[in-house]
Amino acid sequence: MSLENILLFKLYVITMPIMFLIGIYAIMTTKNIIATIIGIEIMTKGVTLLLAACGYFNGRPEMAQSFIIIMIVVEVVILTISAGLIFNIVKKHDSLDTRNIRNLKG
Template sequence: MDYLNGIVVALTILGLVGIGIYAIIVSRNLIKVVVGLQIMVKGVLLAFVLAGRASGNIGLGQSLALTVIVVDTIVAVVALALTVQVRRRFGSLDPQDLTTLRR
């Protein structure tokens, strides 16, 4: 039964990381890009905990996950603050509209 739980968690990790990458690549909105990054990081958190459990040192995996949660929260807040400023300055959240270079 323990083996089956590991497979389910590994598939969940792959699903979250895949959804996050898809959201980052396909999205035309900076807020959706930040949300995609958040989803991807949640998959990485699960991977840390699973790796700690597999190695028999679950405390290390959990402490790494807690560190990532703190850093990820700070990154998300700064990214959303920058997104608000981009919207005020350029009037758009489309990343392609942010370039000031002309072709």
């Protein structure tokens, strides 16, 4: 593998933890329920990139593509469920504030 490719690979591998951190940060600090889901989506985008990069660099992009396609389907379903939950939470509390959903303590 050429030096340029290794550098590129490192760049893609580093992107993943950064995206993960941004997502975790969004989940931890936000006061809005929808922003939590945006954080999760950003983490998922990072994983998508990592999977594609892995497929590209070990020479099996077609396999990585099928992984990504299946992953996107799963992601959409999970997002639909979370949209349903948010819709109901908002109907119950009349606001998007996450402080409303802190009644249960671990």
